[in-house]
Amino acid sequence: MKNEEIRSLSNEELKERIAAERESLTKLKFAHEISPIENPTKIRHSRRLIAKLETELRAKETNK
Template sequence: MKTAEIKGLSVEDLKQRIVAEKENLHKLKFAHAISPIENPMKISHTRKLIAQLSTELTAKSK
């Protein structure tokens, strides 16, 4: 997700997206613990996306 797309989301959309991505991250970590996933970079990419979404949510909340 690009920065411009993140900035275009509303506060409610950001909150929903953060919850969905956290759930996705949890599933990825669990799957990786059981057997290595094809692309382990998905974990760090998802973590960074959550951080970007959280940062934008904080900026919009102020």
């Protein structure tokens, strides 16, 4: 996701997206523990996307 797309989301959409990404990250980690996934950088990208979403959510909540 681009930063512009993240900024355009509402607080509720951000919360939903964070929950979905966390669930996806959990599944990726679990799959990687069982047998190495083809592209392990997906885990890093997922963690970073969650961080970006949380940062934007926090920024929106503090600017109210």
